[in-house]
Amino acid sequence: MQNGTVKYIEAITGLRTVSVLVVFLCHSYVDFFPGGFIGVDVFFVISGYLITSILLKEVARTGTISIAAFYKRRALRILPASLFCTLIVYLLGRNLLQFQGENADLNAAASALSFMNWLRAFSTTTGGALGHYWSLAVEEQFYAFWSLIVLAVAAWRSARSVPKVAAVLLVLSMAWRTYLWMSGADAERLYNGLDTHCDGLLIGCIIAGLQEQLTRSGISHLWPLAAAAFVAQLFLFDAQSQWLWLYIPAASLTAGLIVSSAIMPGNPLAGLLATRPLVFLGRRSYSFYLWHLPVISFFFASGISRSLWILPSLIICFLLSELSYRLIERPFLQFKDRPGTTGIAPA
Numbered sequence: 001m002q003n004g005t006v007k008y009i010e011a012i013t014g015l016r017t018v019s020v021l022v023v024f025l026c027h028s029y030v031d032f033f034p035g036g037f038i039g040v041d042v043f044f045v046i047s048g049y050l051i052t053s054i055l056l057k058e059v060a061r062t063g064t065i066s067i068a069a070f071y072k073r074r075a076l077r078i079l080p081a082s083l084f085c086t087l088i089v090y091l092l093g094r095n096l097l098q099f100q101g102e103n104a105d106l107n108a109a110a111s112a113l114s115f116m117n118w119l120r121a122f123s124t125t126t127g128g129a130l131g132h133y134w135s136l137a138v139e140e141q142f143y144a145f146w147s148l149i150v151l152a153v154a155a156w157r158s159a160r161s162v163p164k165v166a167a168v169l170l171v172l173s174m175a176w177r178t179y180l181w182m183s184g185a186d187a188e189r190l191y192n193g194l195d196t197h198c199d200g201l202l203i204g205c206i207i208a209g210l211q212e213q214l215t216r217s218g219i220s221h222l223w224p225l226a227a228a229a230f231v232a233q234l235f236l237f238d239a240q241s242q243w244l245w246l247y248i249p250a251a252s253l254t255a256g257l258i259v260s261s262a263i264m265p266g267n268p269l270a271g272l273l274a275t276r277p278l279v280f281l282g283r284r285s286y287s288f289y290l291w292h293l294p295v296i297s298f299f300f301a302s303g304i305s306r307s308l309w310i311l312p313s314l315i316i317c318f319l320l321s322e323l324s325y326r327l328i329e330r331p332f333l334q335f336k337d338r339p340g341t342t343g344i345a346p347a
Contacts, residue, residue, distance in 0.1 A: 011262040011270035012046055014278030016285035019043055022234065024292050024317070027132075028310055035237030035251070037191075038230060040135050041200040042255040043289075047139050048204020049259055052162065055150045056208060059159045065151045074143055080332045081324050082136060085290040086111045089129050093294075104128070114140040121192035129297035132289065134192050141194045142201050163209030170202040174249055181245040190244050199252035207260055219257070220264040226257035227269065287324035292317045 019039040026036020058065050086108055094104035107130045110116040117134040119125045127133060153161050177196040180189060190196045207214060214220070233254060237247045261269045281288070295316050299309040 009263055009270075010279050011267075011273040012050075012259070013282035013285075014273035014275060015042060015046065015258065015262050016282035017278045018273070019046075020285040020288050020292070023132075023289065024296075024314070026234075027293055027296050028306070028313070033234050034239065035233045035235060035247070037239045038233050038237065038251040038255065041248070041251045042258060043135065044139070044198075044200025045204040045207070045252065045255040045259045048142075048166075048201035049208045049263070050204075051143060051146065052150065052166075052205040052208035053211075055147060056159055056162065059150070059154045065147060065154070067147055067151065070143075070147050074140070076332045076335055078136065078140065081287055081290055081328045082133070083112055084324070084328055085287075085294070086130060086133075089294045093129055107131075110137075117141075117192045117194060121189045123186075123188055129294040132293040138192075138194050138197060139201070142198060146201075146205070160209070163206045166202045166205035166209065170199060170206070173198050173202070177245050177248070187240045187242075187244045190248070191239055197248055199249050200255055203252050203256040204259065207256060207263075211263070214260055215264060220261040220267045220269075222257055223261035223267060223269040226254055226261065229254045230258060281318075284318075284321040284325040287329060288317055288321035291320040291324065295320070 019042040022033070022036050022039035022042075026033045026039065030036070055065055055070070090104055090108040093107075103125055106119070106125055107116075107128050110119050110125070110127065111130040111133040114133075114137040116127050116130065117137040120127055120131065120134050149165060150159075150162055153159070153165050173195060177190055180196060229250075233247075233251055237251060238244075239247075241247060258269070261267045262273055264270060295313050299306075299313050302309070
């Protein structure tokens with residue numbers, strides 16, 4: 001996006017701020033905001049949309065996709081900040097804070113190697129202060145196969161078939177999740193598996209492939225309904241509910257409507273999301289996401305009343321995200337955005 005291959009959309013960056021704050025509230029006050037996981041589903045839709053847009057633009061420009069370059073860009077974008085956070089949390093959690101009941105070695109390995117979601121899916125570990133890395137693992141696993149699928153579809157048929165393939169995969173995932181639910185699978189399996197929680201990513205892929213059609217359809221006019229559903233789901237949905245198999249697609253569809261509105265020029269919601277404070281914080285949302293659960297876990301372990309630490313924890317998260325963004329993310333993004341690579345804003 002930064003080098004002009006994909007148009008940069010400030011509203012998407014602002015939406016990241018809203019999403020990460022919702023996740024922060026969910027982890028801080030899960031009893032009040034049990035459906036805060038919708039913030040993660042918004043991130044999934046954004047990621048699916050941006051990654052697919054980049055891949056389709058590359059196909060249109062070159063006729064193919066450089067898989068090696070794609071993986072390199074993803075590694076430079078994701079790994080430096082996440083590995084640094086993992087290292088610090090591991091050292092503090094294992095040797096100083098000594099979080100009880102958690103396997104620090106296993107959690108650190110799962111975070112660094114992007115398989116936290118599967119350990120959580122089969123209740124091997126909760127992940128502790130690194131448990132939120134499950135969503136990063138889902139995205140990384142999705143990127144690994146989706147880029148190959150787009151390349152294959154573009155080579156054998158046409159890039160215009162990409163959203164159709166994403167739609168088929170979406171239906172298959174929903175059917176598989178329903179089958180697992182009917183077979184007695186628990187909420188952890190349904191929530192953390194790539195195969196059962198990829199709705200948002202695939203919806204984002206469909207939006208990228210059908211953006212022109214969606215613009216003409218006027219679907220972005222549904223933004224008040226999507227915004228109302230987003231707020232309602234914060235309070236009504238629950239990641240531990242027996243209805244999770246239905247909550248995931250509902251949250252993902254809501255997230256898809258919001259993203260569809262955010263990318264439409266002139267849309268009122270897009271205008272609200274593109275305000276300077278939201279965009280400023282949105283650029284740091286990835287680092288904020290990385291650090292928010294370790295900070296919250298520390299305060300929970302401290303035994304201090306939640307009413308006393310909620311504001312300090314938020315401030316600490318902002319400070320850590322600013323440091324991570326300036327000292328780790330931006331320097332590595334300079335390597336990613338050198339000539340010869342496909343420049344994008346944080347995806």
